[in-house]
Amino acid sequence: MSVMARIVKVAAGFVAGWQVLELLGEGGFLLRPPGAASEADLLARCVRCGKCALACPYHVVKAAPSVMGEHAGTPCIEAREGACRLCEDFPCVAACPTGALRDIAERSDVRMGVAVIDRELCIALRGMRCEVCYRVCPLKDEAVTIKYSLREGDDRHAVFEPVIHSDACVGCGLCVERCVISDPAVAIRIEPAGASPHA
Amino acid sequence: MAGRRTTSWLRHGVQCAALAAFALAGAYAALNGTVAGEGVFFGTLSSSTTRGTLVLSDPFAAFEVIAASRAVPSAGLAASAGLIAAFYALVRGRAFCGWLCPFGLVSEIANWIGKKTKIARGRLLRDPLPRHSKTVAGGLVLAASALAGLPVFELLSPVAFLPRLFAYGVGVGLWLFVALVAVELFFTDRLWCRGLCPLGGFYEAIGSVGLVRVAVREGCTGCEACKRACLADPRILDGTVAGTAGSVTAGDCMLCGRCIEACPVRVLSFGVGGPALLYRKSAPAAAPKEAACEDDAAQDPGDER
Numbered sequence: 001m002s003v004m005a006r007i008v009k010v011a012a013g014f015v016a017g018w019q020v021l022e023l024l025g026e027g028g029f030l031l032r033p034p035g036a037a038s039e040a041d042l043l044a045r046c047v048r049c050g051k052c053a054l055a056c057p058y059h060v061v062k063a064a065p066s067v068m069g070e071h072a073g074t075p076c077i078e079a080r081e082g083a084c085r086l087c088e089d090f091p092c093v094a095a096c097p098t099g100a101l102r103d104i105a106e107r108s109d110v111r112m113g114v115a116v117i118d119r120e121l122c123i124a125l126r127g128m129r130c131e132v133c134y135r136v137c138p139l140k141d142e143a144v145t146i147k148y149s150l151r152e153g154d155d156r157h158a159v160f161e162p163v164i165h166s167d168a169c170v171g172c173g174l175c176v177e178r179c180v181i182s183d184p185a186v187a188i189r190i191e192p193a194g195a196s197p198h199a
Numbered sequence: 200m201a202g203r204r205t206t207s208w209l210r211h212g213v214q215c216a217a218l219a220a221f222a223l224a225g226a227y228a229a230l231n232g233t234v235a236g237e238g239v240f241f242g243t244l245s246s247s248t249t250r251g252t253l254v255l256s257d258p259f260a261a262f263e264v265i266a267a268s269r270a271v272p273s274a275g276l277a278a279s280a281g282l283i284a285a286f287y288a289l290v291r292g293r294a295f296c297g298w299l300c301p302f303g304l305v306s307e308i309a310n311w312i313g314k315k316t317k318i319a320r321g322r323l324l325r326d327p328l329p330r331h332s333k334t335v336a337g338g339l340v341l342a343a344s345a346l347a348g349l350p351v352f353e354l355l356s357p358v359a360f361l362p363r364l365f366a367y368g369v370g371v372g373l374w375l376f377v378a379l380v381a382v383e384l385f386f387t388d389r390l391w392c393r394g395l396c397p398l399g400g401f402y403e404a405i406g407s408v409g410l411v412r413v414a415v416r417e418g419c420t421g422c423e424a425c426k427r428a429c430l431a432d433p434r435i436l437d438g439t440v441a442g443t444a445g446s447v448t449a450g451d452c453m454l455c456g457r458c459i460e461a462c463p464v465r466v467l468s469f470g471v472g473g474p475a476l477l478y479r480k481s482a483p484a485a486a487p488k489e490a491a492c493e494d495d496a497a498q499d500p501g502d503e504r
Binding site: 043046051063072099102 | 260267272279
């Protein structure tokens with residue numbers, strides 16, 4: 001057995017081991033495209049064909065990277081980088097061959113998750129008129145409304161507080177993409193439907 | 200040999216064209232944003248859409264989904280996977296392996312490089328697995344899919360690795376792919392394709408009913424050049440060499456055509472017809488021939504020892 005062959009054997013063992021580690025990787029809870037019935041259902045049906053990502057007109061549906069264990073190659077959306085635009089015709093759902101994404105006729109059928117505002121970070125709660133999340137919301141006045149109230153200890157200025165209505169919010173993430181606060185963190189995030197115990 | 204490798208070059212052309220189609224569709228999507236509807240073709244080996252209407256899906260992946268989701272497949276999945284299964288059942292199951300599978304192409308290239316550069320010293324493993332073990336692998340994958348609630352082969356598949364990488368830029372199963380290429384380069388001929396691939400096992404299972412098969416005419420000298428050239432498994436040619444079979448009936452045959460090209464007396468050819476039809480050709484079964492160069496049978500031309 002030559003030295004070369006020995007090196008190759010070790011290398012082969014290494015890459016095979018790495019593959020096992022990758023398969024055991026932890027994906028956490030990902031924001032899925034419209035039409036995933038539940039996290040378990042999506043994982044059971046998705047064959048990682050990539051057609052939803054290829055069909056997305058906005059490049060926001062991406063395949064999860066290979067280090068994400070059982071999630072590798074499944075579709076996800078990183079809302080801050082590019083949120084779901086809730087297309088009228090849902091090309092991602094239409095492209096899915098296995099029904100991993102399914103049963104979406106209109107926007108209100110989508111259940112990707114729910115937006116959650118960080119009340120510590122949101123500048124609207126500190127009296128500034130931001131309302132960006134409200135204005136960009138495709139389901140404005142249903143999923144998010146503005147609550148007016150007098151500022152505490154101030155009888156002249158109002159607080160225009162965005163309020164998320166979790167029954168109407170579909171979790172598209174446009175508010176996350178556009179939120180003006182990024183330091184120390186974005187003031188709004190999407191709690192993915194897969195993270196909720198009811199999913 | 201020159202001029203007689205037409206089938207092989209045609210085959211390599213088809214293998215490359217399939218990969219190129221996935222890569223072009225992926226590049227188009229990356230540049231233009233969308234390929235659905237307006238596109239000529241998009242998708243991967245797992246599922247693709249041509250001209251917005253013709254949807255084709257991997258039937259083995261469909262079975263994995265059925266096992267993992269424990270649900271009746273959608274009509275779309277049943278139709279798109281059924282089309283592919285019906286096509287290969289009609290032609291020849293493992294024609295997929297010979298003509299389309301990207302890993303088949305990679306493995307052929309790796310074996311070729313291994314022999315040319317002589318880094319494939321010794322060929323430590325020679326057909327270490329029985330050829331039917333891949334159907335067992337297919338069954339195990341389906342059982343594991345049901346247990347895990349995941350189409351498990353789709354997480355690992357070196358078969359779909361390149362189409363996925365080209366179409367959407369994520370190398371699912373990268374390290375298994377790398378390891379298998381290394382194995383093909385240094386240690387063995389076609390370990391994965393002959394013995395391990397669950398997808399190949401699935402196609403082998405539906406592979407014996409196909410209408411296209413390699414047929415043998417009278418005149419075989421028993422030199423076994425066909426067996427040395429066979430990409431699938433040399434043992435599937437035992438019957439035609441011995442004169443007991445008029446055609447290769449094993450579900451393992453990939454219709455790669457290398458046996459036809461290798462035959463020095465040109466008695467092999469592609470034939471079309473059911474098994475009965477092609478068996479009849481050899482009805483006056485000649486006395487089993489002496490193997491002319493038996494010693495060479497297990498020896499690859501490029502091997503050192």
